[in-house]
Amino acid sequence: MPPGSYRITGYETRQVVDIDFSTFVTEWRAEVIEHQNGKRYVAPFPEDVTRPIQYGVGVKSTAVYMSQYQLIPYNRVEEQFQDQMGIPISAGTINNFNKVAFERLETFESWLKEQLRAAALIHCDETGINIGGKRRWLHNVSNERFTFYYPHEKRGCEANNEMGILPMYEGIICHDHWKPYFKYGRLHSLCNAHHIRELERAAEQDKQKWAEQMILLLTEINKATNDAGGCLEKATSEHYRKRYRDLLLEAELECPPPDEPAEKKKGKTARSTARNLLERLRDFEDETLRFMDDKIVPFSNNQAENDLRMTKVQQKISGCFRAMEGAKIFCRIRSYLSTCMKQGVTASEGLRLLFQGKSPEFMNVKEQSAE
Helix, strand or coil: CCCCCCCCCCCCCCCCCCCCCCCCCCCCCCCEEECCCCCEEECCCCCCCCCCCCCCHHHHHHHHHHHHHCCCCHHHHHHHHHHHHCCCCCHHHHHHHHHHHHHHCHHHHHHHHHHHHHCCEEEEEEEEEEECCEEEEEEEEECCCCEEEEEECCCCHHHHHHHCCHHHCCCEEEECCCHHHHHCCCEEEECHHHHHHHHHHHHHHCCCHHHHHHHHHHHHHHHHHHHCCCCCCHHHHHHHHHHHHHHHHHHHHHCCCCCCCCCCCCCCCCCCHHHHHHHHHHHCHHHHHHHHCCCCCCCCCHHHHHHHHHHHHHHHHHCCECCHHHHHHHHHHHHHHHHHHHCCCCHHHHHHHHHCCCCCHHHCHHHCCCC
16 A cells, blocks of 8 residues: 555455354263162153263254255265264164154144145146166145155055045146046146147147147137236136137047047047047046136146156166165155245254154144145
């Protein structure tokens, strides 16, 4: 600085954000007294302090967070605890923490099913998973506020009945037209994102002009519905419904049904993929267009697909589940963590509460209203 007279006019600041892993040990001492007759008495320890040396809430919740939420394989969780925290922890111990979390979440799972059974709208989907080297199915029932996962050997009604949600459900089910879902619920809504993917295939591979026009029409209806606040006025709805029907009538000329054989055989004559799609859109008009007439019904089943996405990531990172037990542990914990985050509770906080023996505030049923 040049020589002269100076005065302080303020400050400039810079900050460095860093982390420092620290481990601490809390030692509890219970006073021991001895009677004159030689009998010893030991003061009680806190209820959750049951062993000479044990892991605390922070270790347990962090291990479950890393393995079940961040999907880090057990051996890498071991390495991080040892390298960064100086805590020797085995894969068996991590697995035990996950089992404890699973057992403690039994009450949550029952509560969760009640919430979904009472909801006005739910999304359903399923995806293949590998358990013990065999193809099994991961089922999902969810909406904007709750998520439920369940693994099963089967894909259809047997699994749905065992889950215990759909058999008692009386609302609207949004799905991808998997037929077993039609056995449940009061009304249905079909995923139009799924329809658009199929229409794109029909347009590109089968050169179906009507499919291109249907994509544009569905997209237009969706935009109009969103602009109207989620529900169209009756006159506008009827206008779009007429355009929808007229387009499918035109499609009949471009994509007609197959000729019936002279000798009628049992069953339905085979149709092309494009023809099957056309007939589905025709026969399930109400289910396809329900989103424009009911404010709570979305355009697509993307909610369920998004909720299932991280389970597919788990399969890519860790490979298959060794047994059904591991899959059930994963699904119940993920149901809890996904629901927590939808309710504004972080996964870390949810696990901390769990190992403290507490329930998140959103589980107060009196304050929880059905959708």
